[in-house]
Amino acid sequence: MLKVFCSNLRLKRTKTLQSQDGQAIAEFALVFLILILVLFAILELGLVMNAKLVLTSAAREIGRICAVEGGYRGRAVKMVDEILESTSLAKSAIEVSITPRQAIYGTTIYVRLSYDYQVKSPVIAGIAKPIITLNAKAVTRSEFVPR
Numbered sequence: 001m002l003k004v005f006c007s008n009l010r011l012k013r014t015k016t017l018q019s020q021d022g023q024a025i026a027e028f029a030l031v032f033l034i035l036i037l038v039l040f041a042i043l044e045l046g047l048v049m050n051a052k053l054v055l056t057s058a059a060r061e062i063g064r065i066c067a068v069e070g071g072y073r074g075r076a077v078k079m080v081d082e083i084l085e086s087t088s089l090a091k092s093a094i095e096v097s098i099t100p101r102q103a104i105y106g107t108t109i110y111v112r113l114s115y116d117y118q119v120k121s122p123v124i125a126g127i128a129k130p131i132i133t134l135n136a137k138a139v140t141r142s143e144f145v146p147r
Contacts, residue, residue, distance in 0.1 A: 105142055117132045
């Protein structure tokens with residue numbers, strides 16, 4: 001009697017295992033796709049944050065140069081181009097706005113940079129917008145004294 005009961009128990013256990021064979025694979029496939037999406041999103045976010053940091057740093061540096069030079073003139077024009085070339089960003093995608101163009105001591109100088117960031121990951125570009133506009137600004141006071 002006990003032998004028959006044990007053999008019936010083993011038979012039931014084998015049948016339930018056989019009916020759930022593909023469940024783990026299906027669950028893995030669903031979870032794997034979500035994990036890949038999260039991984040690409042984290043990587044893309046890191047690249048966007050890096051571009052934003054570089055853009056903000058360039059805006060500050062341009063603001064410092066314009067404060068010393070008295071606005072966007074003279075040596076500042078050449079140095080702004082050098083700063084933008086030294087960034088890892090595409091120079092053609094950066095829009096520079098410096099006001100006022102000429103400033104004397106105490107005048108506030110506003111530097112605004114706008115950059116159209118191209119999303120690198122095709123996975124994220126398919127879900128979100130393929131171009132993200134990043135903005136950075138710096139406000140400095142002119143230290144230029146005309147002589």
